[in-house]
Amino acid sequence: MNNDNTNMNTNMNTTNSLGYDKAIVSENLTKKFGRFTAVDTISFSVDKGEIFGFLGANGAGKTTAMRMLTGLLLPTSGRASVAGFDVFTQTEEIKRNIGYMSQKFSLYEDLTIGENIDFYGGIYGLGRSELKTKTSEMIEKFSLGDAGRKLIKDLPLGWKQMLAFSVAMIHNPQIVFLDEPTGGVDPITRRRFWDLIYEASSQGKTIFVTTHYMDEAEYCGRVSIMVDGLIEAMGRPNDLKLQYGCDSMNDVFVKLARPE
Amino acid sequence: MKAFKEFVRKEIYHISRDYRTLFVLLGMPIAQLIIFGFAIRTEISEADIGIFDKSKDHVTQKIIDKIVSSGHFKLTEYIESPEDMEKSFRAGKVKQIIVFEENFAHKLGRGSAQVQIINDASDPNVAKILNMYASTIILDFLKGFNQNGMAGNIVIAPQPRMMYNPEMRSVYMFVPGLIVLILMLVSALMTSVAITKEKEKGTLEVLLVSPLRPQTIIIGKVIPYLLLSLFNAATVLVLSRAIFGVPFKGSMLDFAIVTVIFILVALGIGIVISTISKTQQTALMISLAGLLMPTVLLSGFIFPIENMPWALQLFSKVIPATWYLIILKAIMLKGLSFGYFWQETLVLIGFMIFLLTVANKKFKVRLE
Numbered sequence: 001m002n003n004d005n006t007n008m009n010t011n012m013n014t015t016n017s018l019g020y021d022k023a024i025v026s027e028n029l030t031k032k033f034g035r036f037t038a039v040d041t042i043s044f045s046v047d048k049g050e051i052f053g054f055l056g057a058n059g060a061g062k063t064t065a066m067r068m069l070t071g072l073l074l075p076t077s078g079r080a081s082v083a084g085f086d087v088f089t090q091t092e093e094i095k096r097n098i099g100y101m102s103q104k105f106s107l108y109e110d111l112t113i114g115e116n117i118d119f120y121g122g123i124y125g126l127g128r129s130e131l132k133t134k135t136s137e138m139i140e141k142f143s144l145g146d147a148g149r150k151l152i153k154d155l156p157l158g159w160k161q162m163l164a165f166s167v168a169m170i171h172n173p174q175i176v177f178l179d180e181p182t183g184g185v186d187p188i189t190r191r192r193f194w195d196l197i198y199e200a201s202s203q204g205k206t207i208f209v210t211t212h213y214m215d216e217a218e219y220c221g222r223v224s225i226m227v228d229g230l231i232e233a234m235g236r237p238n239d240l241k242l243q244y245g246c247d248s249m250n251d252v253f254v255k256l257a258r259p260e
Numbered sequence: 261m262k263a264f265k266e267f268v269r270k271e272i273y274h275i276s277r278d279y280r281t282l283f284v285l286l287g288m289p290i291a292q293l294i295i296f297g298f299a300i301r302t303e304i305s306e307a308d309i310g311i312f313d314k315s316k317d318h319v320t321q322k323i324i325d326k327i328v329s330s331g332h333f334k335l336t337e338y339i340e341s342p343e344d345m346e347k348s349f350r351a352g353k354v355k356q357i358i359v360f361e362e363n364f365a366h367k368l369g370r371g372s373a374q375v376q377i378i379n380d381a382s383d384p385n386v387a388k389i390l391n392m393y394a395s396t397i398i399l400d401f402l403k404g405f406n407q408n409g410m411a412g413n414i415v416i417a418p419q420p421r422m423m424y425n426p427e428m429r430s431v432y433m434f435v436p437g438l439i440v441l442i443l444m445l446v447s448a449l450m451t452s453v454a455i456t457k458e459k460e461k462g463t464l465e466v467l468l469v470s471p472l473r474p475q476t477i478i479i480g481k482v483i484p485y486l487l488l489s490l491f492n493a494a495t496v497l498v499l500s501r502a503i504f505g506v507p508f509k510g511s512m513l514d515f516a517i518v519t520v521i522f523i524l525v526a527l528g529i530g531i532v533i534s535t536i537s538k539t540q541q542t543a544l545m546i547s548l549a550g551l552l553m554p555t556v557l558l559s560g561f562i563f564p565i566e567n568m569p570w571a572l573q574l575f576s577k578v579i580p581a582t583w584y585l586i587i588l589k590a591i592m593l594k595g596l597s598f599g600y601f602w603q604e605t606l607v608l609i610g611f612m613i614f615l616l617t618v619a620n621k622k623f624k625v626r627l628e
Contacts, residue, residue, distance in 0.1 A: 071469065072465065095471045100465075100469040100470075101466075102466055103462065104462025108273075108274070108463060110274055110277045111273055111274075115273060119267075123267065123472050124263075177469075
């Protein structure tokens, strides 16, 4: 019940100004496919520079919600804004201001990292010299060395995913959506991936990330937990653990997702 | 525009780095041309025949020489009696026997003489073709014979003339069909697979989240295939001319215009297929079963449409390849121009508009 109040408060703060004081605002956002309600009146808001974890079991509606926010799906009802732009009418503006890394790996496997940067940078309108700088920056940052000339498919998965994240931010977006970015990666690489996320957050970027690794939930500033299209709980990981009397986010999740 | 350029460049990387596909794309036209041109020929060379010459004079000898030197026949049996004829056919030694009546030269000089062409019709197609070869040669000889004033009366006989393809060279028929097939393969099949691949890999989602307009994505995606298709069409034309001497009587400009229209039709089909298939496998199956089979079997490429039952004839009308093939034959073999096939061209343009509209509608920004 406590959560509902928090929701109400955030809504009150932002209903009047769909301006850009909050990175993401969602009010009663709903998506129905025929008679099936995939996302049921979800309301939340994400502050600028926050790392917001969007948790839920498979099929809970996370991806659908994210697709509505990124302009891939038209919501059935409700309201939402991303970077101050309306998801119903201003998807073009939203697209220009967000970065997106899909659940499936999003770099082209048969291109080198430089060619991927040229392509993704190019479609966001980056200039030649800018692309060159970005490429050498990235090769240095990940100490790729000669691997920079290799095709993506010849790189280890961990690297690929970190590169995909960096490429998703090539156009310096203010908000980055990550859809289960660390699927299938070992814990050490996942930790390194999260270092990248923290780095982006420290630069003032807002991170909206879905995951079903509950250890990753602990890294988020705030999380929401979706069950069957509804947001069942929302708050800082430590507050949620206290509220549900659990030691880990994992237990909180299990408690919510499988109520006795 | 820059985004568009990057897109085309990326697509060219995809194509050029997939050696196997590239090999298929560029090697296929050559391989198919050679297979169709050399192996699947309906003309016959060196068929075994027998001669039953009851006259054995200078005229029959000349006719026999002419028949043998045509290259279509090989004289394997000299037959001396009607019983031998029966035996030779039974033993399968000959496919055809030509019989000259007694006193052939003498009778011909007086007006008319009889030649009988007997065919082994157990393979009716071969029999028909051989019969045509032999009668053409004999009639041809008689024509020359009469012109030389060696006969008083002109023997009037029906003269079959094979318009536009006097030697019935099947490769002439195959080349336009082959162009249709290759364009379908590259434009429709390859595009549908390429777009579905992006869907399957998840990169399409990232593209749709980018500020690129869906039209830009689609056009950027198909332009390289359009160029590749044109290149392939040109390859087939050049090779067919160089190797088989297939004529190109019409205008190149007409050919280019109609071909671009047809490629756009095929690309439209490819895009539509990609929007209804989730995996590359599905796209491939739909393209193969739903496109290539009808193109090969029902467009008039291999089987004449006139011989089909009416239901299939009707069906052949909704295959764009049928119309393109009619135009292509008209341009290449008959040297006709738009005045003669503007109706077929309009039909193609209709297909193009319809398919591109559907493709544009179905390929939406939002992933519903």
